[in-house]
Amino acid sequence: MGAAITVFMTLHWKLVIDSTHAPALADFWAQALGYVVEDPSELVEQLLAAGRIGEESVVEHHGRKTFRGFAGIRHPDDPYDEASGVGRGRRLLFQEVGEAKAGKNRLHIDVHSEPGGLDALVERLEGLGATRVREVNKGPAGHWWVMQDPEGNEFCAA
Known part of the structure; x- marks a missing residue:
């Protein structure tokens, strides 16, 4: 059984x-x-x-x-x-x-662009008040930007 x-x-x-x-x-x-x-x-x-x-x-x-x-x-x-x-x-x-945010987020949002649209997505998010933190390029595993929203919460734009 x-x-x-x-x-x-x-x-x-x-x-x-x-x-x-x-x-x-x-x-x-x-x-x-x-x-x-x-x-x-x-x-x-x-x-x-x-x-x-x-x-x-x-x-x-x-x-x-x-x-x-x-x-x-x-x-x-x-x-x-x-x-x-x-x-x-x-x-x-x-x-x-x-209390203010302290340290790195343990959970974050990934915002995905249309294929080939990462640059446009990042620029649009910056126009809304987001900030680029660093670019990550893992070759075939992916390419994205770590960003922060207006209050410093990290998220990824991919």
């Missing part, structure tokens, strides 16, 4: 990135990846009206009310909850923390 196989449900997940200014970093990554900045303004307004949160929990960004210290982005083709604005698919959440 064979061993029993346990089947687990696929889990939903999001990548959470610490930041010093969540809305600005969300704007950068939304533009870099072609994602949509989540709009929780309807939920924020409902919570304010019901007295469940106070004005100290809210900040305005690009004319919309959002939760202070948080901002999310989602893939434009993925489903999302219209009442809260929260994505139900590929998603990044930015949360503000009190």
Whole structure:
């Protein structure tokens, strides 16, 4: 007799990135990846009206009310909850923390260009506020740039 196989449900997940200014970093990554900045303004307004949160929990960004210290982005083709604005698919959440980034990221994002489009991708990312750190050329194993987003988080452009 064979061993029993346990089947687990696929889990939903999001990548959470610490930041010093969540809305600005969300704007950068939304533009870099072609994602949509989540709009929780309807939920924020409902919570304010019901007295469940106070004005100290809210900040305005690009004319919309959002939760202070948080901002999310989602893939434009993925489903999302219209009442809260929260994505139900590929998603990044930015949360503000009190301490500055220290050391190298243990996890990073790779942004891929179209074949032959690495130079254009790197220039576009620089135009959004990214910085080149170093070029890596591993021959047949790949060629990419290590870069930093506006808050110094490392990522690769390949």
